[in-house]
Amino acid sequence: MGIMRMGYAHVRVTDLAEAKDHYANTMGLYQTLEQDGRVYYKGWDEWDHHSVVLEEGGVGVVKFGFKVEYESDLDVIEKKAQQFGLTVERMSAGENPEVSDGIRFITPSEHVLEVYHGQTVIGTEVGTHNPDAFPRHLVGIGVPALDHALIFAEDVRLMENMFREVFDYFPTERVQTDLDDDDAHFIASWMTSNNQIHQIAILEGEQSKLHHFAFKLQDWNEVGRAADIMTMDDVPIDIGPTRHGITRGQTVYFFDPSGNRNEVFAGGYPAYRDRPINKWTPDQIAKGIFYHARELNERFTTVYT
């Protein structure tokens, strides 16, 4: 019960036609709807109606959706959010096309989060009846699914508390100024509700901003091939292929045609509630973020939408 995953990322793009080309032909997402100037996509291994929504005008994130297992989870989360001091509104079914009723609130970091219990089920591209391992005619990178996002917040500890208390998330890794949590200032935190190494990460920085949202891949080979496709499609690569020390994930950071940072992310060890948190100190943050270069490029904390 509770939150199962980040279900959708809804982002702004400056040029819808170019963005559509990127998300459909380079990332290989499947368009499921275009309506009222918004385009909806799913990955081939996702069964719900959409995981990415593009909206023309501006850059950055409009909102994120998180899916709970049971309708009754909404009441629990609503109450916990109110107890945390957040103002929660109810959203009705269809406010987001093909998405159930749910709740919506603004985080202390000024991001809009929605929580819902259902989306129209379309099914994966391989189906459930004696399915094949993958669709035969994937386009471009052919990402199977949305994975996680990294957002900025002025107060990382407050955001970690919010995700813990309202979403029942737990941190898997953290950058903190002191190994003693009570004395430490939290610089970044990676959090999840299940074995996925992170569903959301929070980095100290400008309120309401997006660092990146990420798509899942299997392994190094797929990450390397993804980078090859980016070169073919003239996608600006920010860094990679490389590894994150934090989460151990394999990665490429790159930019969509509006300058929103995307990531392809593979691996990451399984998370457990009782696993001790990995703690990184600021002197080793570069190794934590880019495990091979061990140097933060100047874009890591300065370039975002």
Place this chain on the structure above:
Amino acid sequence: MAIVTVDPSGEEIYLPADQTVLGGLYAAGYAYTIGCRRGGCGVCKVDLLEGGVTYDHPVADDVLSREERQEGVCLTCRAVPDGDITVRFRSGSLRLVQPLLRSLNEKSRLQAAASAPQPKE
């Protein structure tokens, strides 16, 4: 084509038609502080001292505000010069990192200057 003059050093860089300021400077061997290369982060701004530019894509207002445009701030990754321009980099961020490309660009610039119609006396 256009010539980008860098203030205050006076260096002149040749840009083929339709190339962005960022694309042209990097092709000529220079580097400076840039980010997404796609108009989203605002990190690539320089000050435009002379000449005009046209944006080859829509640019979000929260990346480049109306006031900034009026003040001559130029988002280099999306700006294509209308003609010759003069720009000033912020905090001396422009660096020449590929002298080979720079010398090739200089040849292109001299060629372009030689083939340009001579102004009548």
